[in-house]
Amino acid sequence: MSQIIVSPSILSADFANLERDIKKVENAGADWLHIDVMDGHFVPNITIGVPVVKSIKQIANIPLDVHLMIETPEKYIEPFAKAGADILTFHYEAAKDNVSGITNLIHSFGIKAGLSIKPKTNTEEIIKYLEELDMILVMTVEPGFGGQAFMPECAEKILQIKKHATDNLIIQVDGGINEHTAKVCTQYGANSLVAGNYIYKSNDIEKAILSLR
Ligand code: DX5
Ligand code: ZN
Numbered sequence: 001m002s003q004i005i006v007s008p009s010i011l012s013a014d015f016a017n018l019e020r021d022i023k024k025v026e027n028a029g030a031d032w033l034h035i036d037v038m039d040g041h042f043v044p045n046i047t048i049g050v051p052v053v054k055s056i057k058q059i060a061n062i063p064l065d066v067h068l069m070i071e072t073p074e075k076y077i078e079p080f081a082k083a084g085a086d087i088l089t090f091h092y093e094a095a096k097d098n099v100s101g102i103t104n105l106i107h108s109f110g111i112k113a114g115l116s117i118k119p120k121t122n123t124e125e126i127i128k129y130l131e132e133l134d135m136i137l138v139m140t141v142e143p144g145f146g147g148q149a150f151m152p153e154c155a156e157k158i159l160q161i162k163k164h165a166t167d168n169l170i171i172q173v174d175g176g177i178n179e180h181t182a183k184v185c186t187q188y189g190a191n192s193l194v195a196g197n198y199i200y201k202s203n204d205i206e207k208a209i210l211s212l213r
Helices: 015-027 050-059 077-083 099-107 123-132 157-164 179-188 205-212
Strands: 005-008 033-038 064-069 087-091 112-117 135-139 170-174 192-195
Touching: 005 033, 005 170, 005 205, 015 033, 015 050, 015 205, 033 050, 050 064, 050 077, 077 087, 077 099, 087 099, 087 135, 099 112, 099 123, 112 123, 112 170, 123 157, 135 157, 157 170, 157 179, 179 192, 179 205, 192 205
Parallel strands: 005 192, 033 064, 064 087, 087 112, 112 135, 135 170, 170 192
Antiparallel strands: none
16 A cells, blocks of 8 residues: 555644644654635635744654645745745646746745545546646645534545656645545545644644654
8 A cells, every 4th residue: 555645734722832743743654734824805814924834844853745725826836945845836826827927936946746636526627637747635624724524525536647747746635634535535536634633633643644644
């Protein structure tokens, strides 16, 4: 079995104790750190910005997996890349017809580029971009908040993506992931799992991360 990349979402961490909560998941075997950036326009919530990512970079020992849920992502690629993002994922719905341009911009900083689709977006629309990208992020909840219920119909998109993907493409899922929904997604072919509430609300974070693999 190939290795599953587990990326705990710090949206479910205690922001007043962010370093402590980042170390908790690092020490428990997390592969990446998922950072949800929301602008109050693309999604109805506001979370983390560039200065916070920059500070996290100073203390984190694992790659920063930055999920941009923002309008006009092209304006913010450079600041987030310079702040220390290792993987920058933007939304297809926000990129409009500029997916290739934004992907090239991300690559110009020597980091990985990911493209994400919301639950109502059809997979067919993004197939043509797969070769350019390092990662596809399939949202299994409406983006905006942690702790929502997994939408099984979205997970089926993994199968369609897998059909057209090369072996190098990382297929990540985000939203409502726990030990049960993770199994569904990895069976379909996902190899990276984001989990916020499931990991941070658990009494045994190490066990929670292990249960996702
Ligand atoms: C939702 C965010 C997710 C969120 C996941 O818009 O993109 O990363 O933190 O949280 P859980 O795992 O609790 O659904
Ligand atoms: Zn996310």
